Amino acid sequence: MPYSQEHKEKTRKKILNSARELFSKRGFDSVTVNEIMEACSLTRGAFYTHFSGKSNLYSEALKYSAMNSELTKKKPKNISSKQWLSQLLDAYLSVEHVRGEEPCPLAFLATDIVSRDKAAKDAYAEAYKKMNEIIMDYAGVDATCKEENIISLTSMIIGAVAISRTIDDRRSVENILQSCRQQTRLILGEI
Template sequence: MPYTETHKNKTREKILDSSFRLFAIKGFEGVTIDDLMSNCGLTRGGFYAHFTSKAELYREALKFRACSTKLAGLKPEDTTNKQWLSLLLNTYLSLEHVKGERSLTCPLAFLATDINMQDNAIKTAYADVYYGMNTAIMEYASSYCDCDEQDILSVTAMMIGAVAIARTLQNQDSIESLLAACRREAGIKLGGI
């Protein structure tokens, strides 16, 4: 009896989630299809029911994770745009995010050093996620402050770069100082949040 569409979708999501975490730790070249499938408790044969190549999985895992982040989520109705953006900024530039807590790992920061070595389709997917982040932040910020596209570009680049750099640092005080400085500067650009 064939698997249901629901089962197939859940399996695909399990592969995407598990693979993103492995790609974020080891990079594209650091893992094999066998590693990726074993990590989520499945066999290599199951891979081809969902993906045609490791590059396709990488691209889809990047987009899947981006859609799973807080920024992609809906703002609670009882929260102002300014409050929501402040919460997002503080969550993004947090020690928990740097440590890669499962619900926080942003593909833009966690794959930043690996993307440049990938094919154009993967680079395009990464760029699309980046532009989506800018659009979302601009929508929230423009409702309460006088910021422009340049402000948003500098804030998102700083946020992504801060997390990517903080992940390489060994000293927790240095990490916390970097994150605090970037929260302060981003908050100023985003209307004093």
């Protein structure tokens, strides 16, 4: 048995990582398999021993992305849940996120998903659910009571990031993000 199992795993993850970034930034159609493979210094031939095809890679990359998202990081013990949540939301609503290499596919792929296959939609729905749960946990709402607030919050932050990406003018982007950061405080009842 040539090539250790770990080697294959590593390669798979390199592919997933390139795919995650490229797909998130440019959507399914604009990215080519070749391009993804070259981004991790491989050629397209190697691709098919790791994934059954492009769409398969897309949904796997989505899962992978959700699994390694910023939101899933553990809270440091020395700060409160609400403080931590504030930090997470500010990072989400930042220019660095909008323009950076760790894009949240929920925002970056919001409209791309609609034309994709069931596996991709399922992965997206799962990630969306998870985001709401994580935020609800940190916000510490009483179950049913204020779930709606969290749902409107996630719609807002996802919308804000998606819109920000369409806009070239940096000042406008700052303005959108700042407005929404402020609104998160209002929704969470911290002002």
